[in-house]
Amino acid sequence: MQVKKAVIPAAGLGTRFLPVSKALPKEMLPIVDKPTIQYVIEEAVAAGIEDILIITGRNKQAIEDHFDRSIELELVLRQKNKNDDLKNMQQISDLANIFYIRQKEPLGLGHAVLCARQFIGNEPFAVLLGDDVIHARVPCIGQMAEVYSQKGNTVLGVQQVGWENIHKYGAVESDENPGSAVRVKRLTEKPSREEAKSDLAVLGRYIIDPDIFSILENTAPGSGGEIQLTDALNTLAGRQPVWAYTFEGRRYDVGDRLGFLEATIEFALRREDLAPGLKAFLADLKLDQF
Ligand code: G1P
Numbered sequence: 630m631q632v633k634k635a636v637i638p639a640a641g642l643g644t645r646f647l648p649v650s651k652a653l654p655k656e657m658l659p660i661v662d663k664p665t666i667q668y669v670i671e672e673a674v675a676a677g678i679e680d681i682l683i684i685t686g687r688n689k690q691a692i693e694d695h696f697d698r699s700i701e702l703e704l705v706l707r708q709k710n711k712n713d714d715l716k717n718m719q720q721i722s723d724l725a726n727i728f729y730i731r732q733k734e735p736l737g738l739g740h741a742v743l744c745a746r747q748f749i750g751n752e753p754f755a756v757l758l759g760d761d762v763i764h765a766r767v768p769c770i771g772q773m774a775e776v777y778s779q780k781g782n783t784v785l786g787v788q789q790v791g792w793e794n795i796h797k798y799g800a801v802e803s804d805e806n807p808g809s810a811v812r813v814k815r816l817t818e819k820p821s822r823e824e825a826k827s828d829l830a831v832l833g834r835y836i837i838d839p840d841i842f843s844i845l846e847n848t849a850p851g852s853g854g855e856i857q858l859t860d861a862l863n864t865l866a867g868r869q870p871v872w873a874y875t876f877e878g879r880r881y882d883v884g885d886r887l888g889f890l891e892a893t894i895e896f897a898l899r900r901e902d903l904a905p906g907l908k909a910f911l912a913d914l915k916l917d918q919f
Contacts, residue, residue, distance in 0.1 A: 630781075632774045632836055633680060634748070635673040635755040638741040639666060640686035640732040645884050654689045655884065656759045660892050661900065664695060665883050667721065668762050674725050676771035678755060682728045682748045684741045693729060698722045737855025742837075743845040751839050753777065756858070760885075761833030762892055764899075765878025769834050772876050776810055777836045782870040783862070785813065786834030788880060792822055798830035799859035801873045813871040818852040818859035829873060831859065832880050841865055 643650030649658065656666035666683075673681055685692060699718065706715040728748060732741045742756060755770050763769040773784045787801055800820050805811040807829075816831070817824065835858075844861045851857040865871055879895070882888035894911075897903045 630753055631677070632753050632755050632770075632777060633678060634752065635678045635681045635757060635770070636684065636742060636745040636749070637666065637669060637673075637681060637757050637759060638684045638732075638738060639689060639692060639759050640684050640735065640741055642686075642735065643884070646886070646889075652688065654691050656689075657691045657695065658883070658889065660762065660883065660889075660896050661903070664692075665762055666692060666759050667695070667724075669757050669759050670696075670724055670727070672763065672768045672770055673755060673757055675768040676755070676774050678725070678770070680726045680728065680748075682730060682745050684732050684744050685729050686732055686735070696722060696724065696727050735855075737850065737853070737857055739845050739848055739856035739858040739861050742858055743842060743856075746842045749839060749842075753783075753836055753838055756835040756837060758833030760883055761880055762883045763832075763834070763876070763878045763880045764896070765876065767877070769876045769878050769880075770836070772878075773834060773836050773874055776872060776874045780810070780870065780872055782872060783838045783841075783865060784810070784836045784872045784874050785831045785862070786876045787829050787873045788832055788875055789828050790830040790832075792825065792828045795825045795828045795830060796821055798832070799857075799862075800825050800827060801829040801831060802826040803829070803873060807875075810872045810874045813862075813866045813873050816859050816863040816866060816871075818857045829875075831873075832876075834876065835862075837862070838865065838869065840869070 639656045643655030646655045657664045730744050732744050773786050776784045800817045801813055802815040803811040804814050841861055844864045848856050848861045851860045881892035883892050897907050
């Protein structure tokens with residue numbers, strides 16, 4: 630079965646990014662000149678996903694405005710003959726069929742995904758977390774959809790993050806030798822370094838069997854007092870195969886200040902219009918003056 634729908638949870642308060650996230654949705658922070666959430670939506674669209682549900686909350690109107698048409702802006706760009714800009718603006722509102730639902734209380738990622746139940750119905754679906762922006766030759770969720778089409782079960786996008794970092798992630802345990810796709814034995818949300826059985830972390834990309842919804846309904850709050858998607862996936866892994874697929878690509882944690890800066894610099898270095906100037910600036914930078 631083809632993956633046609635995606636869920637993007639974007640209800641978080643962005644406390645790791647205060648003060649800017651006080652009034653501005655953190656998903657709207659730009660990497661160079663594009664909001665982080667647009668990169669994530671473009672990844673889904675590039676994988677053939679047509680219908681996208683964004684789980685929002687209060688203070689998130691800017692996201693809806695961004696993916697809507699801006700008639701006034703289009704008019705001005707047309708009058709000024711700025712045809713490339715006009716085309717780019719129209720492309721944003723034509724990217725995909727985007728739907729919105731509010732998560733009324735911040736009860737955790739698992740609860741946010743449960744809010745998508747009616748929208749998804751009974752088909753496999755993708756989940757893409759906005760804090761994880763991934764630069765890859767083949768879009769990460771597209772790589773995973775390919776694995777899904779071979780295996781027919783839930784697929785988690787993973788990479789090794791080092792033992793010193795595993796406490797920040799959903800950690801994957803497997804009996805199989807590391808390989809591109811291994812069967813998941815157990816999942817633990819944010820284990821301590823001592824508890825962790827591997828440094829293989831789920832990095833914000835999932836293709837999930839709809840059986841997850843009945844599990845989520847009965848999942849008790851876990852790490853941080855929140856209903857965790859990882860805990861529900863752990864239950865799912867006890868009932869049917871769940872695969873951890875090591876995707877190809879560079880992932881940035883754009884919900885973190887340093888990760889955000891890394892993304893900003895590397896994405897700018899990949900742009901023909903900015904690379905020469907930025908490279909010259911970086912080469913001249915006297916790092917010992919800071
Ligand atoms: C979430 C998930 C975690 C996953 C991480 C990836 O955690 O709960 O399992 O590894 O995203 O970025 P958060 O970063 O929202 O605390």
